[in-house]
Structure formats: C-alpha cells, structure tokens
Amino acid sequence: MIRIVRPRLPTELEASLLALTQEMAGTPVLERGDHTERMWKRPSVRRDVYAPAFKALEAMAAGEDCCMYCGNHLADTVDHFVPKSRCALRTFYWPNLLLACSTCNTRFKGNKHRSDGFVGSLLIDPTSEDPFEHLDLGLASGVYRAVEGSPKGKWTIEVCGLNDGKRPRVRARTWTNLADDMREWARSRAAGDLKNMNRKVYRMRNQPFADVCYAALRKAVSDEAPRIFADEEPDILELLRDEELRASFQV
Template sequence: MIALRKDIRPSQAKLDQLEVFQAAIEEKTTFAEKSAEAKRLFSLRNTKKNPVFKEVKACLSKMCNSTRRCVYCEDSIGDEVEHIFPKDLYPDKCFSWENYVYACGPCNGPKNNMFAVFKQSDGQFIEVNPTRGTSASQPPPGEAALINPRIEDPLEFAILDLSGTFKFYPLPDLDPKNKKRTEYTYDDVLRLNHEEREPLRQARENAFGMFKARLSEYVSMKTKGVHQNKLDKLIDGIKKENHPTVWKEMQRYYNDDLLKKVDPKLEDLKELEKLFDSAPEALTW
C-alpha cells in the first residue's frame, strides 16, 4: 500500500462543487435512500467529461509519488476512483475528497463493500459489510479498521519481509488493535499475501532485484565520475518505479540496522548494505 502524498488537493472551487454534489444526498431522509442516491449520483458525476472529477483524478495521480499506480497493490495502473469508506455504507462520504484514492479493478472489485469498525460502545471489532444479496444498513459508530493511506503511513503498521517471503506482516511492536487492523487490511480485504495473488508477491521480489540493480548501477556510475545529469535520470527512474513500498522498505532495513542483523548467507541483503554505505544519499530518494 502506497504512502500517499498529503500535500495535494483540488482547487477550492472544485471542493465546493463536491459539497454541492453531497448536499443532494443529504436531502434524502432514510439511510437506504441516501445509500441508493450515493450510488446513483456517483456514477452520474464520476465521468471523463465532468470537470470536478477531471481535477480529482489529476490530484489522485500526483499523490501516487509521480506514477499513477493502484494505491493498494502498487502494481497496476490506478484507474478507478475508490472510496476508502464504501459509499453504500457511508453515503455521507460519497463526495468527500478525503475519501478518495486511485485503485485498480482487481483490488477495488473484491474490496467493494468490505469494511469493519471497532464499535464506539465497547471497542469490539465488527464487520459491517452487507451479506451477499442484502443491501447495506447503517454501520454503528466506531473507528475504521482499514488502514487509511490518505491519513496514515502504511509502513507504520506493516513490514515487508525482504529476506525471502516478500509478504507483509504486522510490525512486531504493534498493540493488539493495530495488529488486528494490519491483518484485516493486508490479508482479509486486500489479500496482498494471498496465494491467489501470488503474481503480486513475485512482482515485489522482482522489484527488490530491480531496485538493487539500479542502485548498484548508480554507485558504479558515481565512482566513475559520470555527469550529474545522467545520475539524476537514474534517480528519477527509481522514484517512478512500481512497488515504491519495496524501495521504502529497503531504506528502512538500512536505517533501522536490520541489514546488520540478517543472516550473512542472505547475500542480496548484505550487498544492499554495502550499496547504501557507498551511496547514503539514496536513503532520501
């Protein structure tokens, strides 16, 4: 899951227009009516020609660290405006800019209305998505279980195992609630570790090899005294690659001294440590 840039937003005029769109939903009386209206109005407004959504999409693109990727799998093009809080369950957030990310169909489809909260009344974890064939009912108030890449940094919850599995695991020092949130997000909803999505795991492993090869090329070019313009091109390429979390995790492994602790037999990671030693500037890319 990509840690999105937090400093991008549409113009005030377009945000005002989103509020106008939202007001039409609020006019409805019951939850069922609001939910149905949200669905209807969103497909009506979210079109290529609509200037509000044109700008929304341009902003969502920029937030993905320069290349438009699905925020969840980081592998495909993000081509669907996805509601973090599903619009069927939260029609009050249907036209909320803060509720949008760019996702791909294979991630957005299964996620659909999957959602869970920790109930405000007793803190209990409860799934609030409607069962198949039924329509959504109003969820109880509570904190969302899904990690929200618009306001949270996914790397504060999960660690990507670079030593072999290339799967995501909850960070070891998480409290039970955040551990549950991480497992729910990565395993239950997005299924980023699931065997059905093995090509994604493979892609993360490949990305690791590619980032390391590019860093190695950079170190070698720098040693030869190649002009800065050429180095900048290489740096830019690294920043625009798929799976930016793999690169961020490689940096964290070095910064947190995890590379010093890995088994010396894991030659790839030992080499990575040497590369960052030779090019500490790469830790800021």
C-alpha cells in the first residue's frame, strides 16, 4: 500500500458531487439506503460524475491502473472507503472515493467497516494517512506484516487480503525485477543514455505492485537499512539511496 496525495477536483465535478450530496441530505434517513444505490446507477451520474471521478482517481494512483489497496494493476472500480451502505452521505464525498480492483472492492472489502474506537476507521486510507506507519512489507518474501502494536495494520491485511493467493509471490518477483531495473538504470546513466534511464524509471513506477518499489525506497533510508538489506548485493542499497534515482520517484 502506497501513500497517495489527493488533489482538488476540477470545479465542475466538485460542484456536481456537492449537489448530489445535498440531494442525499434532503432524503429521509430511512430511505437513503435505497436512494444511494439508485443515484449511484443513474445514467447521468455514471456519465458526468462516475467517469470523471474514475479518471481523477486513475491520475492520482501510484502507478498505472493500480489498486490503492493491494497495488495490483487491475483497478477498475470506484470504491467507497466508508461503504455507502454504512454512510449514504459519503457516497458522493470526494475524500471517500478510492480506486480499487474488483477483488479488493467486492471479494474482500465489501461492506466491512470497523471503527478505530475514536472517529476514524480501522482500515488504512492511503489518501489520508501513511500506510508505512502500519504495514511492513518483506521485500524478498512479498508478505505484509502489521507494524507492532498497529491494529490498523492487522485489520487492513485481513480485510484487503494483502497476503492472499499469489500476491506475495508476485511482490517477491517485483522485488527481483526492481533490482534488475535499477542496475540497468545505473548502466544507462554511466553510458549517458537518458532515454533508457527514463524508460526504466517509468517501468519501475508503473509496474504492478509498485508498493514494493516505494517500500524499498523508504526502508533504504531508515535506521534499520543495514539489517534489512544485509542479504542483498551491496549495490542495491547504494542504488536505493541514490539521490538522482530517488528524485525520479519524488521521494
């Protein structure tokens, strides 16, 4: 899971979302459940709100079609972070909309929602908080673990099925590919081949499970880096700490 910055929306879309929220607010509370489903499926909403919101989410995702929960490149739905069945008033609330794959949205997350006991959710919202504070990704294993003492980390791994099926194996492969790409990037730099350097950065940034890449970049500058990268070739840590490469990722 990658920290994502949520931009402001174009004024027209922002106004449309607000108008729909006001319409929902004017609906009697007991009727909101059915009404929200009808509104969400309304053809004009699909065309003028869903489609541009989907586009805005695609642009802010940390990779091409990357699911904001699991990081695969199969994101094809607009997800409501707080399910619309739980809070109809957040159906058209921009900060509540995320880009997700069907597996995370429907199969795993569905209507599951749990409060953190205060005012927030136990599920990590990568657009409003830093997942790195709750989740620790093993680079070689591709397995997520909750940071010690983080119920949010534990709940997010469970609800989004972050370690389910092939996901860890694909992340482990991504880590191997990343090492190869960084070395290729360094060779291209030595040869003055700017075009290939850019190509490699594009590939690293946009590959599925780019969370591996971002986790490696974060871990490389942590106090624990010597221990974490002890089993890797020494050039890997050097490359992850390379200022020019890091600047390409805006980290």
